[in-house]
Amino acid sequence: MTIVLWFCPQQGTPSYGVLKQLISSMQTLFPSSVTFEPHITITTNLECKDKDDVNKILTSCVAAIRSIEKPLKSSHAAPLISFKSCSIKKPYFQKVILNCKDNKYLLGLQKIMTEMYSSQKAADGSVPSFKPHVSLLYSDVKPVSQAYVRMIEQRVEDALDLRLIIDESSANTDSDTQVEWTFDRDPTLSWGIPGTFKVVRCEGPVSEWEVLGRTDI
Secondary structure, eight states: OOEEEEEEEOTTSHHHHHHHHHHHHHHHHSTTSOOOOOOEEEEOSBOOOSHHHHHHHHHHHHHHHHHTHHHHHSTTOOOSBOEEEEEEESSGGGSEEEEEOOOHHHHHHHHHHHHHHBTTOOTTSOOOOOOOEEEEEOOOOOSOOHHHHHHHHHHHHHHHTSOEEEOHHHHHHOTTEEEEEEESSOOSOOBOSSEEEEEEEOOSSGGGOEEEEEEEO
16 A cells, blocks of 8 residues: 655645646647646655544644745745756656756655655665656656657646757666756746645555545645
C-alpha cells in the first residue's frame, strides 16, 4: 500500500485552473492517458494506518506552514511553488512535468514530513533527494514523437504565456529525459498560501486513488 502526501493549489485559484486545463489539454493529445488533480508530491510511503494517523500528518503540515507563514507572506519572498523548466521524460508518472524552482522552505517541509512519517528514510536516517515537480501527463508512450513534442511545447507556451527554450544539456546528462525546455522569463504560475494538503492512497488505476484526508491552509 502506497500512501503519499500531496500539496495542491487550492481549487478556485488561478493556478489550479491553469494546471487543470494543461492536464486536460495533454490528455486530449494522448486519449489513452488519464486526468488527475494538479499537485506536487511532498513525500511517499507514509506510515499511516488509520484516520488518526491521517489527522496527525495533516496537523503537522499545518503547523509546519504556520511556522514559516510570516516569511512566506513577505512581499520579497519567492512563492513556495514556482517553476523553472518543462520536461518530457520516460517514466509513466513524469511523462510531461513542470520542474519546481529550489525553495528552502519547501525543502524543509519535505524533510520534516519524511523524517516524521515516511518509511522512505535510509538506514542512517537521511531522506531521499527531492526533485519537486508538477506532472501534466501520465503516459506509457515513449519516445514521444517530434510532432507531439511540438504540440506539447505549443500548449505549454500558450498556457503559461511564455516561450520555451530547448536545453540540450539536460537530455545529454539525464537518461530519463527526452526533452527539456527552460523559460524565456519567469512564469506567473505559482502557489503557496492558499494551498491544500492531501493524504492519498495510490493503489491500482489512477481512477481508484483515494483521498484519505485533506486540509486547506
